[in-house]
Amino acid sequence: MNKCGIFITIEGTEGVGKSTNIAFIRDWLKQKGIEMVDTREPGGTPLAEEIRELLLAKRDETVDSRTELLLMFAARCQHLSQTIMPALEAGKWVLSDRFTDASFAYQGAGRELGFERLQLLENWSLQGFKPDLTIMLDLPIEVGLARAEERGEKDRFESEQIEFFKRVRAGYLAIAEAEPERMKVVDASGTIEQVQQQIAKVLEGFYAALEADS
Template identity: 75%
Template sequence: MSNSKGQFITVEGTEGVGKSTNMAFVKNWLEAKGHEVIHTREPGGTPLAEEIRELLLNKREEMVDSHTELLLMFAARCQHVYQKIQPALEQGTWVLCDRFTDASFAYQGAGRGLGFEKLKELETWSLQGFKPDLTLLLDLPVEVGLERAKKRGPVDRFETEKVEFFTRVRDGYLAIAEDESERMKVIDATGSIEQVQEQLEKTLAAFYHKVMMP
C-alpha cells in the first residue's frame, strides 16, 4: 500500500442510529481494498477498559457523578489508545472504533452539561493530540433512535435517560461536526440501509482517495 501507517476511523451517533450494522459495512469496504482492519469499541477494547465499561453501563442505585463518569471514560480510553489502537496503527493496521472522544464531548460535555472547554484540556493532556483520521456521524432524530434502541432488548444505564438528554447529545455531535467538518462527516441515517450505506461509500471513497493518493 502507498500509505504504510494505518488510519483510525470512528463511528458515532446517539442510540439506535445503526452503528453496528454500518460498522460491518465499513469494515468490509476497507478489507475489500486489501487492508487489515480491527474493529473495537468504547468504552472498552482491552480487558481493563472492558471492566471499566461494565462499571459505566451497569444500572445502580448510587447516583454516578458526571465528573466520575467522564474520568472513567477517559481512563478506559487511555488504556485503549496506548495498548491497542496506536500499536495497531503503527503496524499498518486500520482501526475502526465504535465511538471515541467525540462521544465524551456529546454525552458528558453536552448531555451532562459539563461543557467543552474542560474536556478539551483533558483530551489534550491525556491523549496528547491523538484524534481519529475520519469520523462518521450517523444522525437520526432522537425519538426515532430511541424507538429503535428499545427493540434491541434490555437497556443500559445511559439508555434510560430522557429524550431531553439525548437531544442535547445530538446537538453536541452536530456542533462538533460543524466545527470539525473536515474530520467529522454527517451521514443521514433516516433512510433505508441501502441509502445510508450509499452515503457511507461516497464518504469513504473520498477519504480513501485523499489519504492513499495524495
C-alpha cells in the same frame, strides 16, 4: 504520537444503526485489501472492558458526571496505549465504535459539563490524538430511541430522558460543524441501502484523498 495506519471512528446517538453500518465499513475495508483492527469504546482491552461494565450497569447510587467522564477517559487511555496505537504503528487501520467525540457529546453536552474542561482533559491524556476520519450517523432522537426500544433491556445510558439525548445530538452536530473535514454527517433516517450509499461515498472520497497524497 507516531503512526502510519489510519484511525476511523463511528459515532451517533442511540438507535442510529452503528453496529449494522460498522459491519458494512468492515467489509468495505476488507474489499480494499486493508488490514484492520475492529474495536469499541468504552472497551477495547480487558481492563477497559471492565470499566465499560462499571459505566453501563444500572445502580441505585447516583453516578457523578465527573466520575463518569474520568472513567471514560481512563478506559480510553488504556485503549489508546494498548490497542489503537500498536495497531496504527504496525500500519493497520483501526475502526472504532466511538471515541473521544462521544465524551464531548455525552458528558460535555448531555451531562452539561461543557467542552472547555473536556478539551483540557483530551489534550493532557491523549496528547492531541484524534481520528483521521469520523462518520457520525445522525437521526432524530425520537426515531433512534424507538429503534433502541426494540433491542430489549436498556443500560444506564439508554435509560436517560429524551432531553439528555437531544443535548447529545446537538453536541455531535456542533463538533461536525467545527470540524467538517474530519467528521462527516450521514443521514441515518433512510433505508439501510441509502445510508450505506452515503457511507461508501464518504469512504471513497477519503480513500481517494489518501492515495492522491501518497
